[in-house]
Amino acid sequence: MSNQVEGGSHRAAPVHTHPEDVSVLTALSALADPVRVQLVRELAGSPDWTRSCGSFDVRVGKAAKSHHFSVLRGAGLVEQRDEGPKRVNRLRREEFDARFPGLLDLVLRADGTD
């Protein structure tokens, strides 16, 4: 039982950075990695809060995956929330697009090259 009580979570909440506080350089660096681009693309194709970190099909270990999500959070690209034992994700489309117009679209538009 115990349907998530208010004071019951002994778990460190993920640290987020709002896109507003992200530099262009940080944003570009975050998106200049094949694994992270794949994560963002896959995430963009799923409804919010439906994908746990482990549900992404990338060929790196879970430690590396965790690191990449940390980078994405720090770039204001992803928001995370703890849901039971899993950590579910959401792509911050609106907010990120407001800060960097067109950038996300550019990455999501999976054109041929690369």
Next chain:
Amino acid sequence: MSNQVEGGSHRAAPVHTHPEDVSVLTALSALADPVRVQLVRELAGSPDWTRSCGSFDVRVGKAAKSHHFSVLRGAGLVEQRDEGPKRVNRLRREEFDARFPGLLDLVLRADGTD
């Protein structure tokens, strides 16, 4: 004298890549560097073919500068032409913007953060 004859150049012409043939990842990686961003911005503020490589005020040696220009060429961001002993530059605004709409504007918009 000898006003640049056609067959007179014994110099290796710079290798260019058209923005069409550039992957998103390459483009983002090229722009995810403070020195290169500075070069691009400075170049954007000058008329085409007016700036030689050495005329840019970045605090790295000329070897590093040469390397950065090579990366910018490879990303389809810069076009170069030999003019006497100097190599003059041009920002490929139109072409690059056609391939990656909005990306260049994003970088040139020198907003506060960073």
Next chain:
DNA sequence: CACAGTGTTCGATGAATATCTTACAGTCCC
């Protein structure tokens, strides 16, 4: 031709960072 100016190439070095393995900390269910 010698020389100064400009830019590239090469080798080495150092800093970031992507990755793995292992260990640990929560959460849920039996």
Next chain:
DNA sequence: GGGACTGTAAGATATTCATCGAACACTGTG
């Protein structure tokens, strides 16, 4: 509480890459 599952943290390794110094190539000029 024990155990399966999910994710993070720490330490080690490897690779990428930005940078420098020195050597080299080409240009134009005295």
